[in-house]
Structure formats: structure tokens, C-alpha cells
Amino acid sequence: MERITRGDIWIVEPLGHPKPRPALIISINPVNDLCPNVLLIPITSKPGPLRVLLPDQPAITGLKVLSYAKCESLGPVHKSRLKKKTGHLPITDLQQIEAGIKRVLGL
Numbered sequence: 635m636e637r638i639t640r641g642d643i644w645i646v647e648p649l650g651h652p653k654p655r656p657a658l659i660i661s662i663n664p665v666n667d668l669c670p671n672v673l674l675i676p677i678t679s680k681p682g683p684l685r686v687l688l689p690d691q692p693a694i695t696g697l698k699v700l701s702y703a704k705c706e707s708l709g710p711v712h713k714s715r716l717k718k719k720t721g722h723l724p725i726t727d728l729q730q731i732e733a734g735i736k737r738v739l740g741l
Contacts, residue, residue: 636719638666641728643695643721646674646711654717656696658688658703660731671710675703675731682706686734689727696720705734 638644638659646657659666661673677688678701685702692698697720723731735741 635713635716638672638713638716638719639663639722640666641723641725642719643677643697643723644674644716645718645720646676647715647717648676648711649715656701656720657711658723658731660708660735671712672716673708674711675705675735676707677701678704684734684738686730688723694721695723703731703734705731705738708735708738 640659640663642659643656644659645654647654656677657674658677659672659674666672679699681702684706685704688695688697688701688703690700
């Protein structure tokens, strides 16, 4: 499997969902390298109060439609559920995701 790094966007087969979905890897690289699970945030095309708009840069992100990070759905997924890397989120946009996570967690 390709190396999994923070900020990657992967197609994931989540448990309990009928079809694969894009998701953003948010766990730090040492966790990604050493643990069987990674922390990720699902990506959706539906806006919401706790969701962060992702850049409209399909060549970089691999996302073909306007998309949002579902910061309210942060959680672990086993690496075996990661199917294909589609892109990466620039570091400046990762900072907006971090702010969204802090809002969700009340930090």
C-alpha cells in the first residue's frame, strides 16, 4: 500500500455505508506509519454548520465536485478500508480543518 500521510484524500469503504466515499487523513504521520488505524474526516458535497469548504482544485485534491470536510464526523478507520489515494490537501487548507475540529471538540 502507498504511504498514508496527513492531508491525503483517499477513497474509503466505511463500515455501514453502501458505497465508497472520499475522506481526509487527519492523523499525524507517526500514527499513520505505526498504527493499524488512521483518523479521518469524511468528505461530502453537502454544506453544514460544522463543515469546512475544501478548495475547488480537482487537479490537487482529486475531488470533482465542490466538497466539504465533515469535521463533526472525525473518527478512526482501519487502513484496510483505504482503497485509493486521489489527492492531497494543501497545508494552508489543513489549518482550516484543524480549526473546524477544535470547534467540534470545544477546544
